[in-house]
Amino acid sequence: MKAQNQTTQHLIDGDTSAALDRITDWCKERKLPAYRGRQIHEHLVEQRTLNPSDMTTLPKMIREELSETLLAPTVTINTVLRSTDGTLKFLFDLTDGKSVEAVWIPTQERGTLCVSSQVGCAAGCTFCATGTMKLTRNLSASEIVGQWNAVDQFTRGEGKVGVTQLVFMGMGEPLHNYPSVSGALNWLTSPDGFDMSPRRITVSTVGIVPKIPKLVAEHPQIRLAVSLHSAVEETRARIVPIQSKHSLSDLLDTLSRLRHKVRRISLEYVVLPGVNDDVQEALALAAFARKCHGHINLLPFHPFDGAPFKAADEDTVERFREEVSRHYDGQVTARRSRGLDIDGACGQLAIKGSKPQGE
Numbered sequence: 001m002k003a004q005n006q007t008t009q010h011l012i013d014g015d016t017s018a019a020l021d022r023i024t025d026w027c028k029e030r031k032l033p034a035y036r037g038r039q040i041h042e043h044l045v046e047q048r049t050l051n052p053s054d055m056t057t058l059p060k061m062i063r064e065e066l067s068e069t070l071l072a073p074t075v076t077i078n079t080v081l082r083s084t085d086g087t088l089k090f091l092f093d094l095t096d097g098k099s100v101e102a103v104w105i106p107t108q109e110r111g112t113l114c115v116s117s118q119v120g121c122a123a124g125c126t127f128c129a130t131g132t133m134k135l136t137r138n139l140s141a142s143e144i145v146g147q148w149n150a151v152d153q154f155t156r157g158e159g160k161v162g163v164t165q166l167v168f169m170g171m172g173e174p175l176h177n178y179p180s181v182s183g184a185l186n187w188l189t190s191p192d193g194f195d196m197s198p199r200r201i202t203v204s205t206v207g208i209v210p211k212i213p214k215l216v217a218e219h220p221q222i223r224l225a226v227s228l229h230s231a232v233e234e235t236r237a238r239i240v241p242i243q244s245k246h247s248l249s250d251l252l253d254t255l256s257r258l259r260h261k262v263r264r265i266s267l268e269y270v271v272l273p274g275v276n277d278d279v280q281e282a283l284a285l286a287a288f289a290r291k292c293h294g295h296i297n298l299l300p301f302h303p304f305d306g307a308p309f310k311a312a313d314e315d316t317v318e319r320f321r322e323e324v325s326r327h328y329d330g331q332v333t334a335r336r337s338r339g340l341d342i343d344g345a346c347g348q349l350a351i352k353g354s355k356p357q358g359e
Helices: 016-029 034-046 060-068 141-157 174-189 209-218 233-239 248-258 279-292 314-325
Strands: 075-082 088-094 099-107 110-114 165-168 201-205 223-227 265-271 295-300 332-334
Touching: 016 034, 034 060, 075 141, 088 141, 099 141, 110 141, 141 174, 165 174, 174 201, 174 209, 201 209, 209 223, 209 248, 223 248, 233 248, 248 279, 265 279, 265 314, 279 295, 279 314, 295 314, 314 332
Parallel strands: 110 165, 165 201, 201 223, 223 265, 265 295, 295 332
Antiparallel strands: 075 088, 088 099, 099 110
């Protein structure tokens, strides 16, 4: 049955609208009946089965060749760490020997997956463990979607809710890898793909100003989160090095122009005691949020090896929240930390050798 051996682009790395045609052509090359193509497509988009070995209506020979061509595995679960609060951290092996992490967080009837878009990160935020890794490479759309699918299948297999919400807040800066992130979003949300509601997806960026309008134009229903961390130019320049390329004023102008074109703008703010939590910072944050109608989301800083900041306790975060709320009528919330005991909280994802932190 095998056709001539050649490198085949993974199906998820192509357009959703062309998927059925590609599967049909793949079957024709192998002289398979047309209904086999329909079976493969049904397994993929209706049953959300990316692993050919689970396509049990297909003969073993077809499953094996799919695993070597159109649907070759892109990510493999290496390790799952379990937090006492129910959070799960996944270490994924990639086919080139690199690794990434993703975190699944259960809340009531929801399961939120924090997915990675790069191996490492070039943004270099000083309060984030991933920034200490530097950037190794971008992930492909199939590697991003592969994380979602693997965690969804794993958690459902344990009788849990699966992945109902998706946030691009794992390792990497999503807008530094826009083609793959956009391709993954297309597959995840398209009726020709996995038909997930875009309103359940959030893309977070440290503020790559030229790419934000493109993201909003091409994916208007997704939620946008901006890793702000200070609305004072000098402070942000110290803790978010990429500030030197994309100024705070340009970021605010962009968000203000787009505020009516996006479902919601969240302003993510890691509270660093003695750095960005005084009254001046609160006033600046409130003024920034007013201009772009942002939902302010405060997070405590979570320490990691070699971190230059001390941890923020809940009282510190709450005091800052109250100060900001005095000057801003919009939403100001404080996010509860999850997965701290497995180094799975915000800003803690980093690979040490081939093992996740905390193991």
